[in-house]
Amino acid sequence: MAENTRFAWKGNLVAPNRVIHNGLVVAENRSIIFAGPMEEWDGGTIPQVEEISDGWILPGLIDLHVHGLAGCDVMDGTPEALLTISAALASYGVTGFLPTTITSSEEDLLNAIDNVTEFQEKDGAFESGAAVLGIHIEGPWIHPRYRGAMNESFITQPSLSQAKKLYDRAKGLLKIVTLAPELPGALEVVRYLSERKVTVSAGHTGAGFEQIAEALQAGLTQITHCFNAMTGLHHREPGAVGAAMYFEGLRTELIADNIHVHPHVANLLYRLKKQSLILISDCTRAGGMPNGVYDLGGQSVQVEDGKATLPDGTLAGSLLTLNRAIKNMVESAFVPLEQAVSMASLAPAAVLGIDDRKGRLCPGYDADITVLNRNFDVAATWVGGRKVFDSN
Numbered sequence: 001m002a003e004n005t006r007f008a009w010k011g012n013l014v015a016p017n018r019v020i021h022n023g024l025v026v027a028e029n030r031s032i033i034f035a036g037p038m039e040e041w042d043g044g045t046i047p048q049v050e051e052i053s054d055g056w057i058l059p060g061l062i063d064l065h066v067h068g069l070a071g072c073d074v075m076d077g078t079p080e081a082l083l084t085i086s087a088a089l090a091s092y093g094v095t096g097f098l099p100t101t102i103t104s105s106e107e108d109l110l111n112a113i114d115n116v117t118e119f120q121e122k123d124g125a126f127e128s129g130a131a132v133l134g135i136h137i138e139g140p141w142i143h144p145r146y147r148g149a150m151n152e153s154f155i156t157q158p159s160l161s162q163a164k165k166l167y168d169r170a171k172g173l174l175k176i177v178t179l180a181p182e183l184p185g186a187l188e189v190v191r192y193l194s195e196r197k198v199t200v201s202a203g204h205t206g207a208g209f210e211q212i213a214e215a216l217q218a219g220l221t222q223i224t225h226c227f228n229a230m231t232g233l234h235h236r237e238p239g240a241v242g243a244a245m246y247f248e249g250l251r252t253e254l255i256a257d258n259i260h261v262h263p264h265v266a267n268l269l270y271r272l273k274k275q276s277l278i279l280i281s282d283c284t285r286a287g288g289m290p291n292g293v294y295d296l297g298g299q300s301v302q303v304e305d306g307k308a309t310l311p312d313g314t315l316a317g318s319l320l321t322l323n324r325a326i327k328n329m330v331e332s333a334f335v336p337l338e339q340a341v342s343m344a345s346l347a348p349a350a351v352l353g354i355d356d357r358k359g360r361l362c363p364g365y366d367a368d369i370t371v372l373n374r375n376f377d378v379a380a381t382w383v384g385g386r387k388v389f390d391s392n
Contacts, residue, residue, distance in 0.1 A: 007084075007385060009369060010038065013361055014059070014341045027367035030384040032109070033078035035361040052371055054078040055379060058341050059361050060095025060368030061322040062348040064176060064278060065225070065253060067100050069321075073288040074099040075297065077111040079119050082157055086129030088288060090389040092321035093370035093378040096133040096358065098175055102297045103139030110169055113137075117171045129388050130381075133352055134175030137166060138224065140160040141179040141186065142204035148229040149316035150204060151297045157186040163192055165385050174198050175352055178224040180205035181215035182352060194219025199351055201253070204229045205240055211252075212243035222351065225282055226269060227261050228315070245269070251276045251351060254343075256328045257320040259307055263332035264283030278351065280326040284308060284317035326375035 006028045013023030013035060025043050034041055039079040067074055070088035072081035081123075082099065089097055101112050113135060138243050139150050141158040156162075157181060167174050176199045179186055190200045202212060203224025208231060212220070223244040231239030238245075244252045252273050256266055260282075270277055281287070286294040286303045294301045294308070301316040308316045309388050322344045329340040342359075349359030358366050367385035372378060381389040 005048070005183075006033075006046050007367075008046045009052060009057045009371070010049050012056045013055050014338050015174060016342055016346060016360055017338060019056070019338055021093060023057070025361050025369065027369075027385045030367055032361060032365045032367050033363055035363065050371075050380075052379070055371060055373040056337070057361070058093070058370045058372060059345040059359050059365070060370050060381070060383065061093045061344045061358065062096040062133065062352075063130075063281050063283075064093050064348045064351060065138070065280035065321055066097050066101050066283050067102060067317055069283050069287040071203065071285055071289055072287075073285040073296075074101055074116075075104060075108060075112050077108070077115045079115065082115065082119050082132070082307060083129070083365040085387075086132070089130040090128070090165065090381045090383070093323045093372065093381055094130045095368035095370065095381060095383045096131045098134050098136040099132060100136040100138055101350075103147070103154045104297055105154055109137070109140070109166070112168050116323045117169075117173055120173065121283065127386070127388075128185045129383075131383055132173075133354070135173045136171050136176040136178070137171070137174065138178040139204065141183060141189070143180040143183065146180070146206055146229045148204060149296055149310055149314055151299055151301065154204060154297075158183050158189040160185065160192055163189045167193065167196060167198070176201055176222070180207065181218075181220055182211040183209040187215060187218045190218040190220055194221070197353070199251075202230070202240060206231055207237040207240050209240075209243050209246075211298040212240055213247075214248065216250065221249075222253070224253050225255050225260065225280065225283055226252045227265065245272050249276060251278060253278050253280045253345070255282050255318055255320060255335065256325040257306075257318050258328050258332055260315060260318065263328065266329065266333040267335065270281075270329070270339070274339075275347065277343050278347045279322060279329065279340070281320045281322055281325065282318045283320055286317075287319045287321065302372050323370075323372060323376050323378050324370075330376075
């Protein structure tokens, strides 16, 4: 979309609390100036109108937890890998994302961070895909027993000095850190990061309910991929899962691939969490790729029929994309479409503190638009009014 040019989308709009049939979204100068029923538009003729006859017009999807896609991984530490991931994400309706690291050596972790910051500094680097909105560091401060597919040889204890190094190295792009808050020194790191507006999320953790509650007092605000790689819910020890369910304001990630979490359990979590539930992909380099063997942090991962596992059967990330996550929540977990969309757009935007300009189809918001067909396949994606993907 050229500067000073109006452009519009006409069809079924997914608003935060309802679907507007025969709706209209009008954008100008990369921002939305109108979103609502067609009959309420009184702004005159629009030169270009994209008519969506079969499907939905959504706010752009935001993935806060994605390791890779299309054969590339954030830990590859190259501009080419980020470009490939960015372009591939756009083809699945994602308009913004956090490149997410894994438990690795400090050298590899710093290289991955440097790659994102340097690439982000290049003007126009993401002209053809989803925009980088920050960095998510997952590990190395995790509990060995709950490591999941993380490489145990790189797990370390939380360190304030290392936290400072990573924070400084990220140059303002560090948005989320996943750690096990029960580890020695973890609460000091939680306080340091939260004071700097970094979201600290409990994940790969052996923490019990009381330890999560203590971490909340220190500044913890989120749970990483709920149910997976953490203490489960028990009637005499609620665990980390129980804390996620109990504390209403504790934001909670969910991998809605119907593999990591049963859809009925996903529905239960939705009913408890509502606005604080966040759909993530946790996708790896094997996403969008054929069956075969792939690498994850130096470990061999077998991909077969939509499932990625280590040789011992441990789930190794996912092959999920956010458009499929929305589909699963609607069709398998029986969540209303507008709620499922909000979990993949407005909820993650709120985590990043940008829900005043992203995550809704509203005047004043960025013209980040995703169009899905009735099968939840992505027809087209726009970032700031610029088309970055077209299925045709």
